[in-house]
Amino acid sequence: MSTELDAARAATLLDDAPLKDATLFRFATAGSVDDGKSTLVGRLLHDSKAILADQLDAVARTSADRGFGGSAGGIDLALLTDGLRAEREQGITIDVAYRYFATDRRSFILADCPGHVQYTKNTVTGASTADAVIVLIDARKGVLEQTRRHLSVLQLLRVAHVIVAVNKIDLVEFSESVFREIEADVQQVGRELGLGSDGIADLLVIPVSALDGDNVVDRSDRTPWYEGPALLETLESLPAADELESHLESFRFPVQLVIRPQGALAPDAIAGGLDVEAYRDYRAYAGQITEGSVKLGDKVTVLTPGQGPRTTTVTGIDFAGAELTEAVAPQSVAIRLADEFDVARGDTIAAAGTIRESSADLYAALCWLSPKPLREGAKVLVKHGTRTVQALVRNVSGKLDLATFKLEGASSLELNDIGHAQLRLAAPLPLENYLHHRRTGAFLVIDPIDGNTLAAGLVNDHPGDHEDERYSI
Amino acid sequence: MSTQITNEDLELSVLESDTPVPATRLSSLDTLESEAIHIIREVVAEFEKPALLFSGGKDSVVMLHLATKAFWPGKVPFPVLHVDTGHNFPEVIDFRDRTVERLGLKLVVGSVQEFIDRGELAERADGTRNPLQTIPLLDAIQSNKFDAVFGGGRRDEDKARAKERILSLRDEFGQWDPRNQRPELWNLYNGRHTVGQHVRAFPISNWTELDVWRYIERENIELPGLYYAHEREVFARDGMWRAVGEVSQPLDTEKVITKTVRYRTVGDMSCTGAVESDAATVRDVVIEVAASTITERGATRADDRISEAAMEDRKKDGYF
Numbered sequence: 035m036s037t038e039l040d041a042a043r044a045a046t047l048l049d050d051a052p053l054k055d056a057t058l059f060r061f062a063t064a065g066s067v068d069d070g071k072s073t074l075v076g077r078l079l080h081d082s083k084a085i086l087a088d089q090l091d092a093v094a095r096t097s098a099d100r101g102f103g104g105s106a107g108g109i110d111l112a113l114l115t116d117g118l119r120a121e122r123e124q125g126i127t128i129d130v131a132y133r134y135f136a137t138d139r140r141s142f143i144l145a146d147c148p149g150h151v152q153y154t155k156n157t158v159t160g161a162s163t164a165d166a167v168i169v170l171i172d173a174r175k176g177v178l179e180q181t182r183r184h185l186s187v188l189q190l191l192r193v194a195h196v197i198v199a200v201n202k203i204d205l206v207e208f209s210e211s212v213f214r215e216i217e218a219d220v221q222q223v224g225r226e227l228g229l230g231s232d233g234i235a236d237l238l239v240i241p242v243s244a245l246d247g248d249n250v251v252d253r254s255d256r257t258p259w260y261e262g263p264a265l266l267e268t269l270e271s272l273p274a275a276d277e278l279e280s281h282l283e284s285f286r287f288p289v290q291l292v293i294r295p296q297g298a299l300a301p302d303a304i305a306g307g308l309d310v311e312a313y314r315d316y317r318a319y320a321g322q323i324t325e326g327s328v329k330l331g332d333k334v335t336v337l338t339p340g341q342g343p344r345t346t347t348v349t350g351i352d353f354a355g356a357e358l359t360e361a362v363a364p365q366s367v368a369i370r371l372a373d374e375f376d377v378a379r380g381d382t383i384a385a386a387g388t389i390r391e392s393s394a395d396l397y398a399a400l401c402w403l404s405p406k407p408l409r410e411g412a413k414v415l416v417k418h419g420t421r422t423v424q425a426l427v428r429n430v431s432g433k434l435d436l437a438t439f440k441l442e443g444a445s446s447l448e449l450n451d452i453g454h455a456q457l458r459l460a461a462p463l464p465l466e467n468y469l470h471h472r473r474t475g476a477f478l479v480i481d482p483i484d485g486n487t488l489a490a491g492l493v494n495d496h497p498g499d500h501e502d503e504r505y506s507i
Numbered sequence: 508m509s510t511q512i513t514n515e516d517l518e519l520s521v522l523e524s525d526t527p528v529p530a531t532r533l534s535s536l537d538t539l540e541s542e543a544i545h546i547i548r549e550v551v552a553e554f555e556k557p558a559l560l561f562s563g564g565k566d567s568v569v570m571l572h573l574a575t576k577a578f579w580p581g582k583v584p585f586p587v588l589h590v591d592t593g594h595n596f597p598e599v600i601d602f603r604d605r606t607v608e609r610l611g612l613k614l615v616v617g618s619v620q621e622f623i624d625r626g627e628l629a630e631r632a633d634g635t636r637n638p639l640q641t642i643p644l645l646d647a648i649q650s651n652k653f654d655a656v657f658g659g660g661r662r663d664e665d666k667a668r669a670k671e672r673i674l675s676l677r678d679e680f681g682q683w684d685p686r687n688q689r690p691e692l693w694n695l696y697n698g699r700h701t702v703g704q705h706v707r708a709f710p711i712s713n714w715t716e717l718d719v720w721r722y723i724e725r726e727n728i729e730l731p732g733l734y735y736a737h738e739r740e741v742f743a744r745d746g747m748w749r750a751v752g753e754v755s756q757p758l759d760t761e762k763v764i765t766k767t768v769r770y771r772t773v774g775d776m777s778c779t780g781a782v783e784s785d786a787a788t789v790r791d792v793v794i795e796v797a798a799s800t801i802t803e804r805g806a807t808r809a810d811d812r813i814s815e816a817a818m819e820d821r822k823k824d825g826y827f
Contacts, residue, residue, distance in 0.1 A: 056534065056535050057532055057533070057534065057535055057538070058533075058535035058538040058539065130670070131666075131669045131670050132662045132669050132670075132712070132713070133669065134662070134663045134713070134715045136715075136717075140535070141535040141715075141718070143713055155690060158690070158692070159690040159691065159692060162692040162693045163692075163693060163694075276533075276538070277532055280532075290545070290548040290549060290552055291548055291551065291552045293578060293579075293580075293581055294581075295578075295580055295581030295582065298581055298582045299580050299581065299582065300575060300578070300579060300580055300581060300582045300583070300610065300611070301582070301609065301610060301611040302575065302609055302610055302611075303579060303580045305609070308580055313580050316580060320548055320577070320578075321545075321548075322541060322544075322545040322694070352579075353576070353579075354575070354576035354579040355579055355580070362533070364533070364538065364541050364542070364545075365533065365537070365541050366540075366541040366542075366544040366545050366548070366577070368579075379552050403690050415699075417695055417697065418695075420549075420552070472693075473693065473694070476692070476693045476695065477695070478692060478695050478697055480697055480699060484701065485697070485699030485700055485701065486689060486697075487689045487690055487692070487697050490690070490692045490693075
């Protein structure tokens with residue numbers, strides 16, 4: 035590959051619309067032991083030319099040292115995703131690792147989640163920020179109990195796109211009937227879970243060979259019966275979750291802090307011609323839009339937990355000196371309001387009439403991520419949006435059998451359990467159902483003693499509430 | 508998330524990729540910028556005394572630029588911290604001082620030289636001072652009672668960094684424990700820590716080297732001149748070009764020549780190498796980086812070549 039050619043190609047990409055307008059897409063991988071996940075990730079990085087020459091050299095040397103004789107020029111692609119020395123020595127993966135690569139159309143962030151140990155913890159972590167998750171299945175084994183568990187977790191976290199890669203299709207002689215059978219099983223599990231049928235997520239099934247590259251980056255000649263796109267094409271064309279949520283009418287803006295410089299205006303802004311007099315009484319609320327969009331003149335509700343809702347109008351949307359007329363999720367901006375309310379960190383600005391009152395009763399699904407089990411009566415901290423409050427665990431009402439997706443009786447939750455619980459909060463929070471509000475329906479449970487994160491929480495409706503009910507205020 | 512997408516629909520959308528991008532779709536740079544600003548604001552809201560590591564290197568310059576945008580029209584509400592190895596490029600120190608002055612910031616300097624002079628650190632046999640920065644860094648954090656320290660670390664730089672959280676807890680000795688990290692969920696960052704512990708915050712974790720350069724170009728951000736092609740007296744060592752300077756003298760066997768070079772990272776003169784390059788403008792550099800086939804650390808940092816796990820070891824000991 036000549037450098038001049040690369041430079042010419044780079045210049046074209048940079049100047050044409052594609053790279054300039056390339057969007058960001060986050061995805062994660064989940065799989066069982068030995069289903070070839072590391073090889074698939076290595077293949078995606080290798081074939082999309084995300085692996086640079088020196089990294090490839092290092093991996094080639096290690097492959098040769100270990101006598102690896104597979105394809106891709108004798109390079110063990112799985113080594114590309116091997117992380118820390120501790121992991122290489124023990125041949126294990128400790129934790130979620132992040133990888134970066136880009137095509138002409140998109141920049142990708144890949145959360146590579148180990149499948150064998152603590153799969154719930156790692157899958158929940160990786161899936162919480164993912165626009166899509168790839169679940170691997172070995173074509174020789176089909177849908178396993180672990181596959182059902184992975185799909186359950188992804189359904190619960192309402193990941194926008196679930197892609198099942200039926201790997202090692204080369205080892206079943208590229209058999210259409212084997213693929214169709216697995217595909218039908220996957221769709222059956224999807225239906226049981228409500229994946230791909232409730233309009234929340236979609237479920238796609240693709241036959242691949244990570245080892246040989248079939249249907250990973252390019253469509254394969256060896257699966258003529260498969261008419262869908264290759265894995266990378268799929269990742270390039272799916273809408274990101276933020277993009278889907280920027281169209282929602284339920285604008286949400288948790289206030290991070292108040293920008294009120296008074297005397298302390300930035301010297302570089304003043305040097306740049308900022309009108310000091312005009313900004314003497316500047317006051318704006320800084321935050322990141324979690325869903326929907328906001329326009330100048332929009333009517334909004336300010337929700338301060340523990341106080342009645344207040345309605346006002348948006349008079350300014352500022353971003354570093356630029357006055358915007360509109361902003362969308364996930365933009366970070368500063369919003370000015372018509373009325374001089376006392377608004378502070380922890381308050382939420384929302385489209386008027388679309389948000390419930392705050393509540394101190396929290397019903398939730400908890401993904402327990404700590405070796406320290408959850409017991410009824412425990413005192414914990416709940417971090418929701420930009421607010422952290424104390425909470426008491428009133429009861430644990432059961433835990434999910436992820437393989438059958440049935441709720442079984444339980445009074446405590448252990449590491450990697452997912453269960454339902456009711457908490458009483460020391461101060462009310464603007465809780466929203468996770469099913470409809472991925473950002474404002476999520477929270478952390480934190481250990482007040484050592485500060486560690488104990489659980490990922492997903493807000494459920496109060497029992498008796500109708501699922502779609504909105505309290506207009 | 509309204510409509511269900513099937514494989515057949517996708518097929519169509521792939522073919523019809525010429526449809527215009529809707530105005531509501533943010534570019535990847537806008538999304539990364541927004542994420543970084545959110546993180547910077549969270550740390551400022553939740554910590555008592557944050558500081559930003561500022562070396563004059565491009566990643567820290569981008570971090571400072573993001574901070575000015577996060578709090579506009581207010582001043583950046585925290586000081587900057589520099590660990591001076593005593594072997595820095597003079598033009599970078601000059602750039603650092605001008606930047607601090609321009610933004611009206613407080614600068615805290617931790618000096619490796621002072622530690623060596625007091626006998627609290629010993630010069631290494633290879634003359635490299637990068638690994639010596641850890642103790643002055645921790646000392647500056649403790650004596651100033653900083654509870655959060657922003658860094659410009661990126662996950663694409665290194666295998667160890669690929670596994671580090673955006674908010675990374677350090678114990679009383681500044682150590683990172685990769686096996687015991689808090690899961691990082693959604694955009695909810697848990698920065699709780701006990702007395703003596705502190706948190707390193709990496710708001711541009713998800714940026715790549717190319718993202719950083721494209722952002723520098725888009726935002727018209729000034730950098731020290733040595734990031735761009737210039738003529739310099741250099742000699743070859745460890746497969747890279749080293750600048751001739753007070754602290755980096757060629758051996759008798761190493762021939763000094765004048766070359767057109769630039770730096771991809773700006774660190775300690777004793778271990779940072781230059782690359783041959785004609786990229787004299789930010790646009791040239793963006794094109795060069797986009798076309799590059801060597802990662803930046805592998806090309807220009809001798810200290811990362813010491814062992815395959817060099818960064819992992821230094822991070823565990825409290826390095827950046």
